[in-house]
Amino acid sequence: MTEMNGAKSLLATLVNAGVEVCFTNPGTSEMHFVAALDEEPGMRAVLGLFEGVVTGAADGYGRMAGKPACTLLHLGPGLANGLANLHNARRARTPIVNVVGEHATYHRSLDAPLTSDIKGFASPVSGWIRVSESADSVASDAAEAVKAACAPPGQIATLILPADTAWNPAAGGVSPLDLDTPEAPDTAQVDAVVQALKSGEPCAMLMNGAGVTEASLALAGKLKKFCGVRLIGDTFISRIARGAGRVDVERLPYFSEQAEEALAGLKHLILVGTKAPVSFFAYPGKTSELTPAGCEVHALARPEQDAMAGLAAVVEACGATGLAAELAALNRPDLPTGDLTPATIAQALSALMPEQAILVNEAATSGFALPGMTACGPQHDWLDLTGGAIGMGLPAATGAAVACPDRRVVALQADGSAMYTVQALWTMARENLDVTTIIFNNGKYAILQVEFMRVGAHNPGPKAMSMLDLTRPDLDWQSLAKGMGIPAARPADAQSFSQALAESFATPGPYLIEAVI
Ligand SMILES: Cc1ncc(C[n+]2csc(CCOP(=O)(O)OP(=O)(O)O)c2C)c(N)n1
Ligand SMILES: [Mg+2]
Numbered sequence: 001m002t003e004m005n006g007a008k009s010l011l012a013t014l015v016n017a018g019v020e021v022c023f024t025n026p027g028t029s030e031m032h033f034v035a036a037l038d039e040e041p042g043m044r045a046v047l048g049l050f051e052g053v054v055t056g057a058a059d060g061y062g063r064m065a066g067k068p069a070c071t072l073l074h075l076g077p078g079l080a081n082g083l084a085n086l087h088n089a090r091r092a093r094t095p096i097v098n099v100v101g102e103h104a105t106y107h108r109s110l111d112a113p114l115t116s117d118i119k120g121f122a123s124p125v126s127g128w129i130r131v132s133e134s135a136d137s138v139a140s141d142a143a144e145a146v147k148a149a150c151a152p153p154g155q156i157a158t159l160i161l162p163a164d165t166a167w168n169p170a171a172g173g174v175s176p177l178d179l180d181t182p183e184a185p186d187t188a189q190v191d192a193v194v195q196a197l198k199s200g201e202p203c204a205m206l207m208n209g210a211g212v213t214e215a216s217l218a219l220a221g222k223l224k225k226f227c228g229v230r231l232i233g234d235t236f237i238s239r240i241a242r243g244a245g246r247v248d249v250e251r252l253p254y255f256s257e258q259a260e261e262a263l264a265g266l267k268h269l270i271l272v273g274t275k276a277p278v279s280f281f282a283y284p285g286k287t288s289e290l291t292p293a294g295c296e297v298h299a300l301a302r303p304e305q306d307a308m309a310g311l312a313a314v315v316e317a318c319g320a321t322g323l324a325a326e327l328a329a330l331n332r333p334d335l336p337t338g339d340l341t342p343a344t345i346a347q348a349l350s351a352l353m354p355e356q357a358i359l360v361n362e363a364a365t366s367g368f369a370l371p372g373m374t375a376c377g378p379q380h381d382w383l384d385l386t387g388g389a390i391g392m393g394l395p396a397a398t399g400a401a402v403a404c405p406d407r408r409v410v411a412l413q414a415d416g417s418a419m420y421t422v423q424a425l426w427t428m429a430r431e432n433l434d435v436t437t438i439i440f441n442n443g444k445y446a447i448l449q450v451e452f453m454r455v456g457a458h459n460p461g462p463k464a465m466s467m468l469d470l471t472r473p474d475l476d477w478q479s480l481a482k483g484m485g486i487p488a489a490r491p492a493d494a495q496s497f498s499q500a501l502a503e504s505f506a507t508p509g510p511y512l513i514e515a516v517i
Pocket of ligand 2: 204417441442444
């Protein structure tokens with residue numbers, strides 16, 4: 001054991017508070033933190049070869065573990081490389097302790113090459129930011145960072161650590177602080193929801209976050225039984241419990257005209273762990289707010305409030321406690337035959353997926369058949385791209401697998417999005433994670449070809465089209481996987497796809513299936 005310093009006090013404090021994993025891509029200013037890892041057996045350290053992998057993995061980990069991992073990023077530029085996935089994590093309300101190294105306190109004013117406005121980079125994605133100004137304050141700052149990250153429903157707490165606060169002597173780790181509990185729901189909202197449900201008027205619940213856990217859905221299912229209230233999940237959900245024996249929900253469609261249609265005629269929209277719906281983008285001449293005219297919105301539980309308690313209060317007041325919710329029954333399809341298409345891939349997945357799989361969905365336009373096909377599969381968790389910043393899928397799958405080593409993770413991954421953070425494959429191989437990656441190789445940014453028309457831009461010419469096309473050269477996903485240490489297959493049809501999938505599910509460790517569709 002070498003002498004206690006700020007870095008060691010940081011790690012000791014994090015471990016005391018239950019933070020067990022650090023996703024990292026360090027530099028010179030973080031070397032004392034890296035050195036301290038050797039002396040802290042309670043902290044697992046996972047290297048990502050790009051900061052977007054680090055932050056996306058922390059997101060996937062936090063969603064599945066229900067507690068934060070920490071990151072370790074190299075000053076402003078390292079943080080900036082990780083910002084898009086921190087944006088997605090903020091949208092998912094994932095708890096993350098985001099540790100960013102900084103120049104030593106006395107070096108900051110000298111404008112050395114890596115000097116930058118770290119707070120400026122961090123603030124749009126962080127719910128809490130602190131710069132440790134001395135080695136003595138690092139431990140207490142870290143304890144506060146964990147508490148802030150866990151503030152319901154979860155947020156990013158950025159702790160900026162000047163290098164001398166890491167290497168200077170310090171007293172040691174401190175005990176964790178008490179965590180905040182979620183706010184109780186407003187009784188006036190509970191009453192209004194009860195009235196709405198009893199009114200006989202068309203009602204729906206729009207749900208996300210704490211509203212779509214297995215326990216919350218079970219309560220919502222009783223209300224559906226009670227009065228026929230529709231249960232609708234947000235288009236993009238941080239994590240939802242699905243499959244046999246659970247209450248299934250509709251999903252709000254992505255395209256705004258379909259979303260409008262899905263909500264048309266509602267008189268009451270009850271929000272549980274989410275906010276009122278808006279379209280993903282604005283389109284010329286189309287509406288942005290999706291709540292129908294004349295529909296009352298009731299916030300039964302805002303994201304920071306206790307969704308379970310809100311639902312339980314409504315169930316009780318409606319006298320629905322004893323009602324049995326309708327649960328999905330296991331209904332696996334036959335194995336598909338014929339061509340490899342998004343539909344046959346979804347069918348094979350539903351036929352073969354193991355119990356308690358974790359499906360990470362960044363399948364984009366290839367994903368439309370997946371929710372319907374898997375709803376009657378075995379129990380699983382489903383994670384979406386919550387912030388629209390592509391490149392989350394492979395990193396989040398990596399983090400989810402670190403959080404849940406006993407479960408198979410399936411990364412449902414569109415090709416263009418995969419290329420943003422493809423380095424995650426290397427981390428999956430290095431950590432020998434049980435991740436099956438399915439690459440939907442359509443050789444293009446298909447959604448942008450659709451959106452091109454929808455926004456009313458002129459008909460795309462060859463130059464415009466070439467910006468939405470991933471050929472010349474074609475990406476060779478088998479080679480990319482193998483180059484990062486992951487075995488891979490490129491099945492030619494639905495039957496051989498099923499064989500590859502079954503083999504992957506039966507074999508520990510990562511595997512990649514390139515589906516040319
Ligand atoms: C960080 C970021 N950069 C760019 C975009 C714009 N964008 C949205 S979808 C998309 C391409 C998606 O292509 P792919 O992942 O292959 O899915 P496909 O549409 O082909 O199904 C791009 C570039 C984005 N959403 N996020
Ligand atoms: Mg594509």
